Amino acid sequence: MKKTSIALLAAFILSGCGDKRAEQKAILGDVLKVHEKVMSDDEQLTKNKMQLDTIIKENKLPRLDSAKLLSAKLVAADSIMDKWMHDFEPDQTKKSTGDAIAYMSAQKKQIMAIDSQLSAAVKESNQYLLKVKSK
Amino acid sequence: MRKLIGAILIILLWNACKFNSADKKTLPIYGERRPVSKVVNGQTVVDTLYQTIPPFKYINQYGDSISDKNLAGKIYVADFFFTSCPSICPIMQRNMLTVYNTFKDAGDVSILSYTIDPKYDSVKVLKKYADKLGINGNMWWLLQGKKDATYELASKSYLVSVRADNTVPGGYVHQGYFVLVDKQKRVRGAYDGTQPQQVAQLIEDIKTLKADTATNN
Numbered sequence: 001m002k003k004t005s006i007a008l009l010a011a012f013i014l015s016g017c018g019d020k021r022a023e024q025k026a027i028l029g030d031v032l033k034v035h036e037k038v039m040s041d042d043e044q045l046t047k048n049k050m051q052l053d054t055i056i057k058e059n060k061l062p063r064l065d066s067a068k069l070l071s072a073k074l075v076a077a078d079s080i081m082d083k084w085m086h087d088f089e090p091d092q093t094k095k096s097t098g099d100a101i102a103y104m105s106a107q108k109k110q111i112m113a114i115d116s117q118l119s120a121a122v123k124e125s126n127q128y129l130l131k132v133k134s135k
Numbered sequence: 136m137r138k139l140i141g142a143i144l145i146i147l148l149w150n151a152c153k154f155n156s157a158d159k160k161t162l163p164i165y166g167e168r169r170p171v172s173k174v175v176n177g178q179t180v181v182d183t184l185y186q187t188i189p190p191f192k193y194i195n196q197y198g199d200s201i202s203d204k205n206l207a208g209k210i211y212v213a214d215f216f217f218t219s220c221p222s223i224c225p226i227m228q229r230n231m232l233t234v235y236n237t238f239k240d241a242g243d244v245s246i247l248s249y250t251i252d253p254k255y256d257s258v259k260v261l262k263k264y265a266d267k268l269g270i271n272g273n274m275w276w277l278l279q280g281k282k283d284a285t286y287e288l289a290s291k292s293y294l295v296s297v298r299a300d301n302t303v304p305g306g307y308v309h310q311g312y313f314v315l316v317d318k319q320k321r322v323r324g325a326y327d328g329t330q331p332q333q334v335a336q337l338i339e340d341i342k343t344l345k346a347d348t349a350t351n352n
Contacts, residue, residue, distance in 0.1 A: 032222045039309040046286045086255055090221040 020097040027104035028090060034111045038081055041115075041122050048125040049074045055132065067132075070125045077118040084114055160343050162315075165296035165322040187320040188292050193249070193278035196261040201276055203320070210344050211245040212337065213293050213314045214328055215285070217252035218264045223311045227328040228268060231275075231313065237338050239274045243318075243348075244341060246275040251286070251308060253279045296325045313337055317344055 052071040056064055088107060092100035166186030172179050192202045212234055216224040231246060238244035250256035256264075261277040286308060290298065293314045294307045315324040315337060324340050326333040 036222055036309070043286060043290075043308050046282060047290075050283050050287075082252065082254060085217075085219050085221075085252070088219075088221055 020101065024092065024097060024100050024104055027101065027108055031088075031104060031108050031111055032090075034108070034115050035085075038111065038115050038118055041118050042078065042081060044122050044126075045074050045078055045118060048122060048129060049078075051129055052125060061132070066128055070121070070128055073121040074125060077114070077121040081114050081118060084110060161347060162317075162323040162340055162343060165325075166292075167295075185319070185321045186292070186295065188316055188322070189288070191280070191284070191288055193280040194258060195276040195278055196258060196265045198258045201278060206245060206247075206316075206320075208318055209243055209245045210318055210341060210348070211247055211316050212341070213247045213249065213316060214312065215249050215251050215289055215308050217250050218256050218260055219252065223309075223329050227311045227313075230328055230331060230334040232268065232270075233331075233334055234313075234338060234341070235270060235275050238341065239272070241345070243345070244274070248275070248277045249285050249289070250277065250279050251282060253282050253285070293322065294325065295322055315340055315344070318348055 049071055052067050052074070055061065055067045056071065061067070089103075092103055095103065164185050168183050168185050170181050171184045172181055174180075188203065190203045192200065195201045212231070214227060214231065216227060218224075228248070231248070235246060250261065256277075256279055258279065261279060265271070265275070265277055289308045293316075294312060297307050297310075297312055311328040313326045313328040313334065314322060315326070317323050323344060324337065326337040328334060
């Protein structure tokens with residue numbers, strides 16, 4: 001009976017570990033998915049920044065405040081994304097499962113916030129560029 | 136009997152040649168094209184001018200300046216990556232190693248991996264990355280240059296076939312494409328670098344291009 005209880009306990013603990021590992025893997029998957037989306041938006045960001053920089057350089061518009069502000073917003077979003085990328089550590093095998101889950105969950109929050117900031121900056125610059133081109 | 140064997144042999148040889156000529160594969164040429172008229176031996180003939188990869192200048196993992204001139208007479212594969220990429224780049228570069236190992240002694244095949252994170256991917260970082268991958272010599276260059284210029288080169292030149300495909304969603308540069316460029320700097324194919332089957336196809340197409348170039352030049 002004692003042996004059966006120990007075996008059951010071990011099986012219970014192991015299945016728990018398995019669940020935790022799966023949870024960690026799932027969060028990592030979510031993080032990478034958002035990261036891929038941000039990278040895709042980053043291409044549009046770079047294009048928009050190039051167009052804004054050309055507008056600023058050409059200096060043909062009566063006011064360049066908006067172009068300068070939007071360009072700065074794009075640079076800020078790009079920098080924060082770069083920093084996250086360089087700091088992010090996908091390999092969490094040296095940590096306990098609990099710590100690894102906590103790390104991945106925090107990273108997920110961070111990358112989602114970066115996604116929002118970057119998307120907003122791209123959207124705002126898209127609207128501005130459309131307006132300028134239609135004039 | 137002798138004559139009969141001779142006749143059978145001739146028929147077999149003819150059929151074999153016919154089979155080979157019909158089976159000879161030619162890769163498509165992507166990008167814009169326009170007809171140009173030129174005078175050859177006093178007669179006006181119409182030729183086709185194909186889109187080519189424009190001139191570029193970058194720094195490689197050894198700190199050497201690399202331009203399009205260094206690729207003269209080479210077939211090459213280009214891709215876009217960055218060293219701190221946690222998702223698709225490690226898979227891509229692992230697959231690119233197969234291309235590297237297949238053609239590293241060929242002499243007329245090169246690989247160019249352009250970083251899209253030049254702020255972080257310095258020459259030192261690129262060299263460390265190359266060492267980790269186990270690549271040496273001058274067949275595979277990891278290139279660093281201006282981010283804007285790389286995106287421009289990627290979207291307007293290298294990824295022409297991908298952009299033309301309406302089924303592919305936007306954000307083309309970071310989708311793991313391997314682009315095949317011929318000795319005349321024309322784009323001849325784009326392959327998903329994360330898929331081993333597509334990379335195997337790329338290797339076959341490089342062989343086709345090599346054979347094609349050997350016949351035509």
